[in-house]
Amino acid sequence: MPTLCRRSLIASAALMAFSALPSLAQASATVGQRAPDFTLQDTAGQPVRLSDYKGKTVVLEWTNPGCPFVRKHYDSGNMPATQKDAIDHAVVWLSINSTAKASGDYLQPAALAHWLHERKGVATAVLMDEEGTVGQAYGARTTPHMFIVNPEGTLVYAGAIDSIASARPADIPKATNYVKAALADLAAGRPVAQAVTQAYGCSVKYK
Template identity: 30%
Template sequence: MIKKIIAAVFLFGLMTVVIVQAMEKDDKQVLNSTSIQTEDLPGLGVGLKAPDFELKNLAGETVKLSDYAGQKVMLNFWATWCPPCKKEIPDMQKFYTEQGDKVVILAVNIDPENDVAGFAKEMNASFPILLDEKDRVSKLYKILTIPTTFFIDEKGVITYKHLSAMSIELMEKQSGL
């Protein structure tokens, strides 16, 4: 009887170790993967025409996506309270500083009731920040998680979509630079 209990405890322990290791391996693959199948992601997909929109920037000026027709656009949805968003802002700033004349960054903030201008100043973000005050654009783009980033080509077609924070290397790769 004792041998059966010891064997059962041993098997249970062994199964637990195998399951934990498998879960850790899957987590690492997800964290390290940049080849997520974009057709499996929720919301608007790659190959679709990016819907035009109109929002105010931090200075109160109206900005339209169509104002940037003929240019590459990185369209990013984010919030001040979002840890992955905070993580990617320094890379976005570096990308903007290095490639700002080749790729337009439009960072759509989804929580404009917070101090977005103060947050941008604190993060040293000088790229254009747009305020989605009525959630119209985030609904139009079917945003379910943030950050979500779309790369839009010169013809206005979505060429890449990414959920979660992006590194500068991935920004450069997906922008074609």
């Protein structure tokens, strides 16, 4: 077979394979629209449903302790402090782990809860999404990846925890905490000034 023809066939096959992959962009929740409802079990095996918190602001945080970007924000105390500040202002905080069971980063529910507790995490609930259904519905691509749902159930923020895309804890004081800023806007009755930002971190280890 001529080289050019062989290359064309390979390229065509690659394109077909790529096209067959599920598109997060097409399936993703969209800022300004209703946030997809879901029910997941927490690390104690109890069901938690997003719509049970209607009337409250809810932060969704995609997490994975195996990711250095997640460890940056937990080991430094930044994520626990952001959680505590939110919860002190009657915000619900749901940490979600969409890591597949087959991944080397996967932690059993009790181990995940222990890891977060050791780092003084104070999320309202820590939820298991091993099948990746909720992560795919929201288009969560990285850990961390942050989303905020307003009391009416509308998604009002999607993106990064802050403005400096690094795994260096030393960058945290210099960065703008987008989640804190968005929650401040909501508390003041203002539209979220930066409703969409570029999330950064490790890729979500989907099934």
